[in-house]
Amino acid sequence: MTMLSVQDLHVSYGAIKAVKGISFDIDEGEVVTLIGANGAGKSTTLNTVAGLIKPDSGSIKFNGEELVGIRPHKIVERGLALCPEGRRVFTHMTVSENLDMGGYTRTDAENNETLEVVYEHFPRLKERTNQMAGTLSGGEQQMLAMGRALMSRPKLLMLDEPSMGLAPILVDEIFEIIQALNKSGTTIFLVEQNANMALKVAARGYVLETGKIVKTGTGAGLLVDDDVRKAYLGG
Numbered sequence: 001m002t003m004l005s006v007q008d009l010h011v012s013y014g015a016i017k018a019v020k021g022i023s024f025d026i027d028e029g030e031v032v033t034l035i036g037a038n039g040a041g042k043s044t045t046l047n048t049v050a051g052l053i054k055p056d057s058g059s060i061k062f063n064g065e066e067l068v069g070i071r072p073h074k075i076v077e078r079g080l081a082l083c084p085e086g087r088r089v090f091t092h093m094t095v096s097e098n099l100d101m102g103g104y105t106r107t108d109a110e111n112n113e114t115l116e117v118v119y120e121h122f123p124r125l126k127e128r129t130n131q132m133a134g135t136l137s138g139g140e141q142q143m144l145a146m147g148r149a150l151m152s153r154p155k156l157l158m159l160d161e162p163s164m165g166l167a168p169i170l171v172d173e174i175f176e177i178i179q180a181l182n183k184s185g186t187t188i189f190l191v192e193q194n195a196n197m198a199l200k201v202a203a204r205g206y207v208l209e210t211g212k213i214v215k216t217g218t219g220a221g222l223l224v225d226d227d228v229r230k231a232y233l234g235g
């Protein structure tokens, strides 16, 4: 079953065309990755799906319903959550206050339940419920940003470069958690510059180059693709 279907999406910032007519889809239950270099248009794509940027044209259907023109909080209510690039945690709020913010579309009873699930995936956050988010390590802030997105109980979780700036051991940990979240039923759209890790966990991937999708295939297939190896995997 197709969960997200993007057709001929164009997005620009003034005169700069950042996304130039891309189409892709994500099936329920999949991990799908979008890889590409700096400035390829990955974040623009995610932010547009999340309703934060209005596209010039194109269609974004989520479970058959058009998302273009719908406000971001309504998109969250429909079951789509974004964990943004650079974490963007609320630094002057505690861990638990940050998580509360993620659950603003849900009832208190629902949030109490979801909080338990989030703490199961991220025991480190549970040990730090009253710590100011700004004093967390980079890896812990990433976990918090993911936990905050999960509080809305998304059907589709979009992650924008979750491994950015993290030590290799933490990168491994974050990718294990991504796989665990997927196993427990969350469909995942993963944007990464770390193509090697992303293609290892993804069922399918798309390669974005200066606003256009230039290649698509299975994660395993793209990992051994000559062009992909040369451009994104160091040869």
Ligand SMILES: Nc1ncnc2c1ncn2[C@@H]1O[C@H](COP(=O)(O)OP(=O)(O)OP(=O)(O)O)[C@@H](O)[C@H]1O
Pocket: 013, 016, 017, 018, 036, 037, 038, 039, 040, 041, 042, 043, 044, 045, 085, 193
């Ligand atoms: N707010 C903005 N105003 C003007 N141009 C922008 C804006 N945000 C992004 N761009 C431009 O759009 C293009 C795509 O940027 P985007 O952030 O989507 O790339 P990205 O693939 O996420 O890159 P990175 O890997 O560095 O995060 C770039 O050329 C960028 O300079």
Ligand SMILES: [Mg+2]
Pocket: 042, 043, 044, 085, 160
């Ligand atoms: Mg980006």
